[in-house]
Amino acid sequence: MSLLPIVMHPDPVLRQVCSAVEVFDDGLARLAADMCDTMYHAQGRGLAAPQVGDLRRMFVFDATWKQGEPCPFICVNPVVTALRDETRTVPEQCLSIPDQPVAVTRPARILLVWQDVTGARHRQDFDGDAAVIVQHEADHLEGRLVLDYLEETP
Amino acid sequence: MTIRPFIPWPDQRLRSVCDPVETVDDQVREIWDDMLETMYAMPGVGLAACQIGVMLRLAVVDASEQGDKPLRMANPEIIDASLKLRDHTEASPNLVGVSAKIARPRGVTVTYLDENGVKTRKDLVGLWATSVQHQIDHLNGKMYFDNLSAVKRKMLVAKARKLALKNGRES
Numbered sequence: 001m002s003l004l005p006i007v008m009h010p011d012p013v014l015r016q017v018c019s020a021v022e023v024f025d026d027g028l029a030r031l032a033a034d035m036c037d038t039m040y041h042a043q044g045r046g047l048a049a050p051q052v053g054d055l056r057r058m059f060v061f062d063a064t065w066k067q068g069e070p071c072p073f074i075c076v077n078p079v080v081t082a083l084r085d086e087t088r089t090v091p092e093q094c095l096s097i098p099d100q101p102v103a104v105t106r107p108a109r110i111l112l113v114w115q116d117v118t119g120a121r122h123r124q125d126f127d128g129d130a131a132v133i134v135q136h137e138a139d140h141l142e143g144r145l146v147l148d149y150l151e152e153t154p
Numbered sequence: 155m156t157i158r159p160f161i162p163w164p165d166q167r168l169r170s171v172c173d174p175v176e177t178v179d180d181q182v183r184e185i186w187d188d189m190l191e192t193m194y195a196m197p198g199v200g201l202a203a204c205q206i207g208v209m210l211r212l213a214v215v216d217a218s219e220q221g222d223k224p225l226r227m228a229n230p231e232i233i234d235a236s237l238k239l240r241d242h243t244e245a246s247p248n249l250v251g252v253s254a255k256i257a258r259p260r261g262v263t264v265t266y267l268d269e270n271g272v273k274t275r276k277d278l279v280g281l282w283a284t285s286v287q288h289q290i291d292h293l294n295g296k297m298y299f300d301n302l303s304a305v306k307r308k309m310l311v312a313k314a315r316k317l318a319l320k321n322g323r324e325s
Contacts, residue, residue, distance in 0.1 A: 009234060009263070010234030012234075015234070015237060144236075144237065147236070147261055147263065147277050148236045148237075148238055148261055150261060150279045152279050152282070153218065153223075153280070154218065154219045
């Protein structure tokens with residue numbers, strides 16, 4: 001268990017598209033544990049692998065730890081599907097772009113399908129803050145940042 | 155403030171890399187003001203100093219609707235660009251009568267020295283981002299049509315030359 005340095009914008013690593021995880025080994029489990037430590041230490045509720053310089057399709061998140069016990073989700077090869085048309089606009093913060101919240105409109109309810117560090121498959125619906133965090137982290141795996149949602153100034 | 159004339163392409167100065175600005179002084183600020191007046195008179199949404207023959211890394215951009223939010227930039231640099239692209243039909247007062255659709259990143263983060271010589275960082279989106287990328291290309295001796303394929307570029311230049319001849323100008 002150790003803290004990893006967080007890659008800051010405008011590091012080009014944050015613009016890379018990550019590749020699918022095919023090997024579920026100890027290294028992956030260690031990375032997941034380190035990412036959780038790093039996320040909690042940075043007072044974040046989500047962290048994607050490219051934010052610690054690793055280009056594997058993986059993120060960790062914990063939408064509720066600030067209200068209670070830590071309960072991290074470790075999501076490998078995640079796939080997000082929007083449920084219904086309802087959207088929600090929330091100012092989002094990013095650990096890689098400090099002090100620069102950006103209002104982002106996203107589907108309010110999503111279905112997340114993912115694998116854990118052993119390769120086992122999971123699926124669950126999310127809404128509220130968790131839905132926002134999951135989509136924010138999934139964007140990181142595509143090289144997409146909150147800055148890409150900035151509106152055009154007239 | 156003075157409206158300055160554009161140097162016509164293919165002037166060598168439009169293919170040269172401009173020099174970095176050492177200090178933002180009154181002389182620099184005066185050039186910016188002239189550039190802005192020249193840009194608004196076009197009308198355009200951005201201008202690089204080399205377009206009026208000043209070989210310094212100076213640019214102005216204003217893509218606001220009212221034309222009342224000018225950005226004065228010295229030594230502008232792109233430090234981040236979105237993966238998502240945006241198409242825009244670009245043109246240049248240095249080679250009139252032609253234009254081409256160019257795809258560039260929809261959003262960019264730029265750093266530059268502002269009118270007080272302070273290093274500033276800004277996120278630009280949409281037409282603002284298109285314009286600043288177009289201007290920085292100028293400062294590196296690159297025209298928008300250098301982004302086209304060789305065939306399309308040749309056609310554009312030929313068309314511009316024909317137009318210039320018709321208008322009785324040398325090209």
